[in-house]
Amino acid sequence: MVVAEAKTSSKPLIAAATGGTPSRRPVWFMRQAGRSLPEYRAIRADRGMLESCFDAALVCEITMQPVRRHDVDAAILFSDIVVPLKAAGVDLDIVAGTGPVVARPIRTADDVAALPRLDAAAVGSVSQAVGLILGELTDAQALIGFAGAPFTLASYLIEGGPSRTYENTKAMMYARPELWHQLMAQLADITVEFLRVQLDAGVHAVQLFDSWAGTLSVADYQTYVAPHSARVLAEIAEYKVPRIHFGVGTGELLAPMAHVGADVIGVDWRVPLDEAARRVGPGKAVQGNLDPTLLFAGPEVIESQVRRIVRDGEKAIDAGAVGHIFNLGHGVLPATDPDVLTRTVELVHRL
Numbered sequence: 001m002v003v004a005e006a007k008t009s010s011k012p013l014i015a016a017a018t019g020g021t022p023s024r025r026p027v028w029f030m031r032q033a034g035r036s037l038p039e040y041r042a043i044r045a046d047r048g049m050l051e052s053c054f055d056a057a058l059v060c061e062i063t064m065q066p067v068r069r070h071d072v073d074a075a076i077l078f079s080d081i082v083v084p085l086k087a088a089g090v091d092l093d094i095v096a097g098t099g100p101v102v103a104r105p106i107r108t109a110d111d112v113a114a115l116p117r118l119d120a121a122a123v124g125s126v127s128q129a130v131g132l133i134l135g136e137l138t139d140a141q142a143l144i145g146f147a148g149a150p151f152t153l154a155s156y157l158i159e160g161g162p163s164r165t166y167e168n169t170k171a172m173m174y175a176r177p178e179l180w181h182q183l184m185a186q187l188a189d190i191t192v193e194f195l196r197v198q199l200d201a202g203v204h205a206v207q208l209f210d211s212w213a214g215t216l217s218v219a220d221y222q223t224y225v226a227p228h229s230a231r232v233l234a235e236i237a238e239y240k241v242p243r244i245h246f247g248v249g250t251g252e253l254l255a256p257m258a259h260v261g262a263d264v265i266g267v268d269w270r271v272p273l274d275e276a277a278r279r280v281g282p283g284k285a286v287q288g289n290l291d292p293t294l295l296f297a298g299p300e301v302i303e304s305q306v307r308r309i310v311r312d313g314e315k316a317i318d319a320g321a322v323g324h325i326f327n328l329g330h331g332v333l334p335a336t337d338p339d340v341l342t343r344t345v346e347l348v349h350r351l
């Protein structure tokens with residue numbers, strides 16, 4: 001993807017993602033907007049999660065809250081992976097403390113055939129929100145758009161909600177591979193459309209979340225998932241923005257996930273960044289990978305672990321990565337002290 005202008009970008013995140021020399025080490029946090037912030041809890045007190053995601057002014061405000069508070073190098077659009085499904089007409093809700101819950105789980109060929117397509121007009125408020133956010137960011141700050149990858153979306157639609165075991169999802173995958181591929185293709189179309197809306201509105205990078213892909217073996221990932229994620233990333237390649245790809249528990253999947261067409265690979269806390277860079281192979285940046293629970297362990301532990309990750313990031317670059325974006329290994333936990341997040345950002349920038 002590397003483009004000359006991206007390498008010399010005034011945005012440290014874009015420079016790091018594309019093999020340039022960032023003016024400082026970029027840092028942002030997955031789930032930086034959300035319940036760890038009192039200003040978020042206040043603004044969400046009388047409004048549902050999904051209704052908030054379709055209110056452009058509110059999306060802008062919530063997206064900007066952590067940027068103002070922590071001085072992170074990127075904003076991530078406040079939305080959710082199920083927003084495009086909701087916009088397309090799937091009957092679902094986001095239940096506090098649980099996550100997405102689907103009224104009628106998809107199990108049969110008729111269910112798959114009835115899955116609606118996403119019309120860009122249905123997410124017009126998201127496009128509007130991106131415009132508002134771009135008006136508030138400095139030249140040095142990047143806006144990251146995102147979508148859920150087909151497998152992770154399929155897991156919610158088929159299970160009907162969060163799952164530990166994904167038995168219904170895997171049952172369809174193994175027992176009805178043609179139906180599975182049809183569903184994954186339809187979800188890939190929705191994901192591409194949702195990303196295009198954000199890219200047309202001007203986001204500087206995108207992250208494709210395949211959060212739960214780590215439940216699969218390498219062989220099953222290659223057969224049942226990789227072709228669909230690869231199509232999503234190929235269909236947005238023309239925008240020439242960095243494409244970040246992330247999942248949890250994906251140590252064994254780092255290479256196949258990189259090969260679906262990512263420019264940056266998100267790494268959870270289980271694999272050190274330099275080892276991740278060797279698994280991924282040269283030419284891509286790495287993002288991560290502080291265990292979010294370490295933010296509860298006190299300043300000395302945090303400082304020594306942040307220093308280790310910065311060193312691992314440098315070793316990753318020696319091993320062939322083109323850059324390192326500091327992040328957590330998964331999302332900020334709701335009970336995290338926001339001042340600890342602010343101090344962590346300061347430390348990453350100071351080192």
Ligand SMILES: Cc1c2[nH]c(c1CCC(=O)O)Cc1[nH]c(c(CCC(=O)O)c1C)Cc1[nH]c(c(CCC(=O)O)c1C)Cc1[nH]c(c(C)c1CCC(=O)O)C2
Pocket residue numbers: 029030031032033034035044049076077078079080081082094095096097098099100146209211331
């Ligand atoms: C799997 C997944 C989902 N949503 C998302 C993923 C992929 C990322 C990951 O692996 O965590 C993506 C997501 N969801 C949200 C964001 C916002 C941007 C950011 O990272 O700051 C992002 C990037 C907001 C949200 N999405 C959700 C919240 C909490 C809702 C609330 O405030 O009540 C937020 C801020 C709800 C949600 N939505 C989902 C879950 C598991 C939950 C949490 C359930 C809970 O603990 O209450 C599905």
